Amino acid sequence: MNAVQRFIRSRVLLLTASILIVAMCLSVLVQGQSQAALSRTVDQNSRGLYDVLVQAKAGGSGGLMQPDIATGQGGISFDQLDSIRKLSGTSVAAPISLVSRVTQNLEAPRLDATDYLGFNAGLAGTAGDPTATDPSKWPAAESVLSDTPKKYRLTASAVSSDGHSDQTLFKTTAEGSLGKAKLVEEQVAGGKNVRIQGPAGETGIKFPNPAGGSEHNLFNLSVSLPMAPPVTESVVAVDPVSERALLGTAGDFLAPLEKAPPADARNAGAIGRHFESLFTNGISMDQLKEGPDFLGVKLKYWAPLMTQYQQAKRDGQLTADSQAIPLIVRSGTALDLKYSVKIEEIDDSGNVTKDVGTVTRSLDKDYLPFVSKSPFALAWPGSKDLSNLMGDTGSFSQGLNNPATWTTNFAAAPKYKDGETAANGAVDKSATPGDWVTVNRLPDKAANGAAVDQTQRKPVDERAYRDNLETGKKLATPLAMVYGTFDPATVKEAAGDVNRLPLGGYDPAPFTLTKDSSGTAVNTELKPSLSATGLASQSAGAITDFYGLAAARGYDANANVIDAVRVRAKVPGSWKQAQPEVEKLANEIRGMGLQATVVAGSAREDANIAVPGYSKDDAGKESPLGTVQQSWVRQDAADAVSGSLTATNLTLLFLTLCGAALLTGASTVSYVRKRRSEAGTLRAMGWTQRKIRSWVLAEFGVGAALLAVVGIALSLITWSAATAIVSASVLVLYAGAAFVAAQQLRHREVVDQEPQHDERLMAIDSPLTFANRQLSTNKFNTIALAVAVGVFGASVGGLVALLIDIPRAAGASALSGLAAASIALPSIILGVSGVTVGLVLTMVTGRFELQAKRQYLGTLRAMGWNPDMLGQVRFFENAMVGTVALPLGVVGALGIGLLLAPYAALWAAIAGLVAVLCWIPIATKVVQ
């Protein structure tokens, strides 16, 4: 019988080699799948809208880039931009700059109570509007007010929230009587005059200046409310053409901006007069609705431009140098500003007789900076808006009267101090508090020039975490010219979630409060402050072009006003494929004296930021906010994630297969030891020790050859050096086990012929002592099995540690989470198959003692030992083997854990302990 036949007939060798081969194939296959999934995930998420971020100076954040790249610092000139564009490797170079901050006084809030008197031809004034309701179809008169005036108390308040706590900006009360209006016909010179006035005895309600009073009109009673606090927006400048190229279809909102007139055709006076003439000469309803054509762009929001022009002209703000600034304004706002009015009916003593209700309105998704006319038009409970009976006034009604205040004294990006770095690479930082900024002030004078009652407001201090930048020279007041709107959510979507590179200004990274000042875990998104100087900011209120920037900041056309240039390389493919070209391009840009940060292969990563000095109480005591989280950009995240998880993957493979190989070795050594009698027979036949060893090794050689073939095949199929190394390691371990096994066949003289001294041994009086004697009698097999079980426990511990450690090893970036998730299932499969293979192999090792165990258990049974006691014998034997194996398993697991995954080492030890403990009942069951 040759070695192959002997190998096949000795089923144990065939079985163990087969298990090892199956484990090899399965593990390499699973690992290959895992690696492919990892590469796919990383490749798909690691190249964003641009590859290189060019800035004037280094951020110095150590691989973690702040998301605020439009800082207002400038530093890049248009000549340098042109040079970047001329580089052969540049596909797109999109500049961006923070232009200005713009403070806008919202139109005076009002409370409208339905007080409709019915159609009256003398008042309706609807003649000529085809969209108006036919007078015969106007509904009957109705009112929420009583015929005789009632006394009301109105309490107006505004509340702003930073997402964490509310701040009441003011709370003002006014009282007076209101009643249903009536039509009064008066005789005036030249005829009769018909007007609306309140009922007899109505006092009306008047809040302090600058608010007006209450007034009856065609459809309602309107009460002028206290002014809302001004809100501040930022404006950024982009080159619309390159920005569209950068954003793709998500940048289509910039198309109107491309058609804006050149700088020398933006005189505010000329443009204002043009629109005035449109109004004077008559404008069709269609034009009112869609907006008149202005150099190829339908200016839907022409009315705000015109009314602001008129107001600025009246106030003497506009000069001959004033420029119109074309804007794409943001739709909606992230600012949390809520305006409420509580309405109570009171008696003459001021006691509340009826709570009419509270009405509230917030700035929301309908709000448009520079456009929204009445963001806080509140309706009395039960009121209806009947103004549509007058017909559709189109965009004319959206006119915003007050021109915004532009300032070049704006806020730079927040500054942070570095803190600790967590195990997974997550970075802790601390925000640097700046000055206090006072908001919620009223103007010195009302629009009509009257003095304002300043006691109705208590100014509020907001902490600025940004530096003020004094940039440029202030020119004449610009005129906002709204060309269109944009939705920040669409832009954010285009930027992607994982490789979300900052676009600058119109996709700000949100802040989430994760721990409050007491350390309690919370999950609250921070809202921007009224002054826009806090940590959180919202998308730019408007986007303009660089002519707009020059107009607002007073620079000439070639100043160093570009904050950043986002450059996309002219090379397709994944980040890895593009990397050499991108690096080359970045180096060329660096050659211009600019800072070029390669962001291809980066991913967003949450930075934990401690926020001190966030608020102060009335006594001036400052309090921290707590810890906030914001997505920054981790450079080289793709490389780090890919490298780290690939290493984890390979270690899992290595651990699985080497554990299996070690257990195979333990199994085969035990098996060969059983063949001592065969070796004795051969020796009796005259075989030498060397010949016997060769005889046995030849059988192992067959197994080793099989393993080698499989290893080579797997290495060739996967074309991976790692597979080759792991296969070679498995082969070496197997061969080592074969030599150890062959050594076990050496002839040994039996020297221990002395009678047993029972008194020196533990008396056998229970299943426990019996099991103990059995194990101590068969020391070699006991130790071999214990070692196998220990290796099993250590391997399980190591596998568990690696699995637990995957999220940490992957890192803290968003890509890490995705990549870790992509390899989670294959890794678990690999781990579970490793544990299963290990368990099977320990069973195979224990199987060599099975026949002997069953034999003496049968003898005990014949002596009258009951099944329970026999079960105890089986259990105690395995428990004692487990006890011997336990230190090896636990310490081994701990060691592997410390070596491979220090942060999960404790879990490794626990897993090793559990694995060995679980083995005990399983092995007990198998012996049964």
Add this chain to the structure above:
Amino acid sequence: MTNELNLDREAHDRMTASTRRGGHKTRANTIVKATDHATPLELSNITIHYGGGKGGAEAVNVVDDFNMTLHAGEMHCVAGRSGSGKTSILTVGAGLTLPTSGRVFWEGDSLETMGDDEIADRRRALIGYVDQGGALIDGMSALENVLLPAVPDGEVELRRDMAKDLLDLVGLGRRMRHRPAQLSGGERQRVAIARALILGTRVLVVDEPTASLDRAAANRIISILKDTTSDGIAVLVASHDHELVRQSDTLTELI
């Protein structure tokens, strides 16, 4: 059919039982001696089949409709060639395996009505089983082997002197600290007999006690077995040793 055993004429005439094996009709010759003893062990209509399971192996009828009554103080020998079912009858009688059909009575109680624990307890009190070759536990001295049956009742120390006496009785008083590997085949058998007697058993079931032993050693075993019957112990022994067959009180020959 030629009877290979050296039996006297009278014994031949008293052969009664028959067995069927391998589908072929065989006969079991039973020598019945009239006794007045109680019946600690009775086998009734025992049939034992092996095989015919999932593996597709042909079913083998080892024993077919076997009856036997063992009285106290009686030595009954089950004789026959290898594979004739001797050990099967012994293991069934000792309650170690269940017959395919038929009933086993221990002191009049059927094993069918007993659970595993009760069978184990009753076996410990009633039956001492001596396996072929002794089946001593390696790693334990002769004395420890003898004391093993006392472990379940926690009487190891209580019976230590008795174990020594028993080893003395079987002629191994000076070898009680030797381990099985240090004992000869006959000595191991004698230790096994001593072990079977340690709990004051009333039935000794012995499988091939003289196999592989020289005549002198075999005679010594036979002598020990005969001595036990004089103490009222019933002995059921399987053997094809002519001398053992000759000295048994009753005989079943499996053909």
